[in-house]
Amino acid sequence: MIKPEMDAVMLNYIWAFMILLGIVYGTFTGNMESLTNAAMDSAGEAVSLCITMLGVMALWMGLMEIAQKSGLIAKLTRGIQPFISFMFPKIPKEHEAREYISTNLIANVLGLGWACTPAGLKAMEALSKLEQERGNAQYIEKGKLRDASDEMCTFLILNISSLQLIPVNMIAYRSQYGSTNPAAVLAPALIATFFSTMVAVVYCKVKERG
Numbered sequence: 777m778i779k780p781e782m783d784a785v786m787l788n789y790i791w792a793f794m795i796l797l798g799i800v801y802g803t804f805t806g807n808m809e810s811l812t813n814a815a816m817d818s819a820g821e822a823v824s825l826c827i828t829m830l831g832v833m834a835l836w837m838g839l840m841e842i843a844q845k846s847g848l849i850a851k852l853t854r855g856i857q858p859f860i861s862f863m864f865p866k867i868p869k870e871h872e873a874r875e876y877i878s879t880n881l882i883a884n885v886l887g888l889g890w891a892c893t894p895a896g897l898k899a900m901e902a903l904s905k906l907e908q909e910r911g912n913a914q915y916i917e918k919g920k921l922r923d924a925s926d927e928m929c930t931f932l933i934l935n936i937s938s939l940q941l942i943p944v945n946m947i948a949y950r951s952q953y954g955s956t957n958p959a960a961v962l963a964p965a966l967i968a969t970f971f972s973t974m975v976a977v978v979y980c981k982v983k984e985r986g
Contacts, residue, residue: 825952832948836888853878863934863980864927873902877931884938887945896935903928930980937976940969 802811843849853875860867860874867873876899883892907915907925914923924932943965950958 825949828952829945829948832944836944840883840886840888849879849882852882856881863930863977867903867906867927871902871906873899873906873927876902880931880935881938884935885941887940887942892935896931899931900928903931926984930984933976933980934973937972938969939973940965 798811802808840849856878857874860878861869864874864877876895880892880895880899883895903925904915906927912925943961946961946965947958950961
């Protein structure tokens with residue numbers, strides 16, 4: 777198993793190699809001026825995009841907070857409990873992991889990628905505690921390399937393949953780059969994520985039986 781630190785170092789080497797390759801290619805082909813201009817323009821676009829995404833994030837995080845305080849998230853969480861029980865039959869009904877998983881999935885469905893991250897991290901922590909409660913030695917002994925549990929793998933697959941009703945990020949990106957109809961991706965995104973979620977569910981249940 778490759779450690780996260782090694783992954784980070786490897787990615788740094790890959791990015792450094794790609795940047796160096798671009799500079800060398802631009803130098804030998806006489807496009808150094810174009811390369812420099814592109815780098816400067818891209819830097820400006822990156823800042824502009826960050827500001828745009830910050831506003832979108834603030835808006836949807838605020839809406840998420842309103843939905844949570846109004847009780848809407850709690851109702852949605854209770855509404856998807858049958859699905860949670862179907863996908864995670866071994867998690868006790870009163871365990872905190874179910875609430876975090878539900879919140880994460882709901883935020884994903886609503887396209888609130890930023891809002892679902894804290895709940896996702898909490899869900900993984902709760903699933904780790906569940907393994908400790910089950911007496912899994914890997915999760916009790918400190919400093920020991922741990923394998924992901926079946927519930928963790930299922931949650932991660934659902935999180936990645938998540939159905940999205942409103943692809944907020946994609947709409948914001950399209951709007952930033954001048955799309956005449958940023959919301960045109962709604963139907964394609966819904967269809968694509970619906971089928972990806974169906975495949976994820978089938979795959980998880982097949983692996984569970986195997």
